[in-house]
Amino acid sequence: MSPDVLSSTIRSASEVLAIIWTYVHLGQWRTIDAAIACATIWILLQLLRTYCRRLCTTQLRGPPNESFLYGVGQRIRSARDAGALYEAWAQEYGPVYAIPSTLGTQRIMLCDPKAIAHFYSKESRTYIQTPFNKKSFAIYYGKGLLWAHGEDHRRQRKSLTAAFSVAAIRQLTTTFYDSAYKAKGAWDVLIESSGGDSALIEVQSWMNHISLDTIGLAGFSHNFGALEGKHASVTEVFDTFTTSPRAMALNKGLILLGQVFPLLAHVPTSRTKLFQELNVAMEEISNVLLARTKKELEMGVIGGKGERSIIGLLIKGASGNSGFRLTKDEVIAQMKLLLVAAYETVSISLTWALLELSRHPDVQTRLRNELLAHGTDPTYDKLTDGLPYLDAVVHEILRIHLPILEVTRMAVEDDVIPLSQPIRTKFGKLVNNLTIAKGTLVAISMESMNRSAAFWGEDAKVFRPSRWLEDKHGQNGIPAKAKEIPGHRHLLTFVDGPRACLGKNFALTEFKVVLTVLVKNYVFELRDGVNSKIEIGRGVFPRPKLAGEVGCQLPLRARPYVASG
Template identity: 55%
Template sequence: MKTFITIAIPGSPSSLWATVRSVGTFNVACSFAALWTLVKVIRALRWRLRTTQLRGPPRTSFVYGVSNDLISSKDNATMYEHWAQEYGVAYKIPAVLGQTKIVLSDPRAIAHFYARESWTYVQTPLSLMLIENLVGRGLLWSQGESHKRQRKALTPAFSNAAIRKLASVFYDSAYKVKSAWDTDLESSKDGNAIIEVQNWMNHVSLDTIGIAGFSHDFGSLDGKHASVTEVFDSFGNSPQASALHRVFFLLGSAFPIIAKIPTKRTKLSKKLNVTMGEISNDLLLRSRREKDVNVKEAEEEKSIIGLLIKAEGQEAELHMPEEEVIAQMKVLLLAGYETTSVSLTWALIELSRHPDVQTKLREELLAFGADPTYDQLKANLPYLDAVVHEILRLHPAVPEFSRCARVNDVIPLSEPVCTESGEMTDSISIAKGSLIVISIRAINRSLAIWGPDAKEFKPDRWLSEDGISGKAKEVQGHRHLLTFVDGPRTCLGKDFAIAEFKTVLLVLVKNFVFEMRDGPDTEVEIVRGILPRPRVVGEDGIEVPLRVRRYE
């Protein structure tokens, strides 16, 4: 005897099938989530077994660790320094979704790290994605042998001999600013004017890299608004990231694919990438056509654009495909616009806050007389050199540096640290996959490294051997600073940037007196453009209005 059981299911057959599919999809999603969790647990256990377990601050957020605290802070360098004082020269911080980062604040450990950078320590997946979205697969993106090849191809353009020939370009840009400001001051009733200096410094840097690097004048100092300047400026006009973008950025360290979600800022990055790509392509096409016109091959190959065209040739020893060539041009455009202009703006702010330093600098420049040559800029103006390097110390354009360990490593320390278990160790084991962080701003301003006046703007520290002493001398990198990082990825344009910085500052300080518009105690904050930038509190965008008058 057969028994039949009838089950009544409401709805049509199509809704039943949709329900079955929904359950199936849910199960698949759960399986992937379980697999992802299992992989993460295994990796975490392996990491814990192979990595020295250091002490560090407690997690303040279950999801974000202390990452949200760091990006929300007005001065996270102080947080890093406080943790170093409490936990030692190497410590760990809890990050997003259970991740852990190891922070190095020890000169010996940092030197070891940078010496192996680009091979042992490589870009994080999130960094690679963000860099590619912004400027493509050029020098900033590449690693290992690829980075070595690209860098070697461009190095001749940044030699002393090459930069020496560009001194006139730096002066031309500086004197264009002087001429424009003279015009403004002539029309003022009381001999002074309020000038928003950051925008001017942006355009100085952009026009200079355009002419010096690509034989192209963007004309931004003459009031022309090329497409690239409009996109660059759009970052500054809305520097604060939205709350949603901040969440995406934080979670991106665990899920890099999030960086491709089209937020307002990622759309802006893509637009900048496309715009710089179009301009770079036009400049490259024009330079190819002009390759044999009025330019000797030997001279051409020492310019940036000449070296790129040479590298593009199939027979070139350091061959670059067109994609890489365009990417290098975008990197140089971006660097030319951002880094030097940030430093120049900070220099004018600090000189406005410290009129005694401004006066002393002006006296040195006026006593020297005529505009110095490139070699004289390097060797004959010690106080100008001191002011420039004090700005680079206090206000590095890139404040933080993160990398991922590609293989296991052991990092030596100059002083022992106490581990989580209470043992003392003078080296730390790093497992493959470990995230390493160096706060450049914290190291450059560290009381433990630079002494009790580390936070002060004090150019005189650079004028004597005693000024840079103790642990500061143990910091490797340009002049004991991490501003240009160190090792295989030391900033290729370092000497170019310093020469431009000195030239523009020299011309401006010789001819003008700068004051904070609302007095020396005017509050300045750091906001996010493409890189962190200064802004007078209460102003829109990234504006830094200063009171300017002629020096007479």
């Protein structure tokens, strides 16, 4: 069947739907009969559209379909290392391939650097969030930056840019230090009260609270008091994400089916209920902070040259006549997104860092020596470009332990994606580019690209920070193939293009500050030794946990560092 014939069939079926409902309104057909008929026709329409898209898209090789209902989706979601699974498929089928998805649909996976660069350059215009994801983001966070695309996205992003500038983050560095030293003070008390020279510290929750208090102060000039044990509704909900295994049990089938039936985003589950509680808590806080900040701006208390909070700068910018003003709902949406993003991503990265340093005492010692040799707390400029081993450790963590593992977008117009090298299609033909039909799902596994042996070498999955230093001295550091990958430092952790992470500089600076304070002052060890079994738990995003612990707990032994001699 040709695409033209299929298009004609789809139009005819749509006309039939209209006729059915006309008869219902005229009372000549029972509503239940009409509903069944319409549901049947609608499903057939979806299948026809799927088939039509496939005919108009380059036919690619890929893994066999394991289930008509879910494709290979269940296998991916249950995999211990989904990135390795994608990597294996890329080795077998080529740097771009098709994987079976829900109800006969497919996703085009991009593992080719040139194709990925093209994809990111057109993200938010040609490739946008899937309808299911857009509905979910609107429900959970509001219609903010994560939800928007096209001109709406450009306007919102422009409004936020000044709040994340180098000058703004430089001023926030002291806030990052304040939170880190609050944690240190609390840890010193715990160690002293333990009656020994060390104490078991559940670092996951402490990193969560450092991140939450930091974004409260840096983002909204508001102290959540998590590090001081104060009760706050948002703290309670965030903690539930990492301590309630039942609440974190994903309804995998619902999420997979949602890519075909977007309205399933509204179906209540234990996870969506928790997100709704988080949404209510964040909206309450956001409304209070927004009203207070606006009042202070009107009174001239904040908003001048000394204003440091992100929301203060955002409201100040949104109040101007730049043409990029945000509505109140959009401002609140950015605040809710900022809370979740800053809380989750930085706390996860810090937890992974302390875990890897505990696994690799030699790396921990080398990092501590560099920090101690510097002496005083590093300034923003020194953190950015003056502590090479700290920088190497941070980027190695971001390379192998990403908070967000993959991304899927839908093409809203036909496109042609260029390739770095020719590939062989499903029918054996060599092509230099991909034809993508409107409506096709295109995806990237950032985890796979960051850890692929084809790009990073045989030790790609090994935590080895020195690779970032060797490259500067002409040694075997970052392979030439890896340098073809777009993104910050050839990593897809912060993605790329118009949707590249706006808070990258914020996250990197906070990450380095907290790591500096903790590593200078403590020696970390795994509770059960370097061979302790680590599992992946689930908060909003995947997190490390010590095997056997409830929720996402990761207890490490910390003892104050005492210089020898």
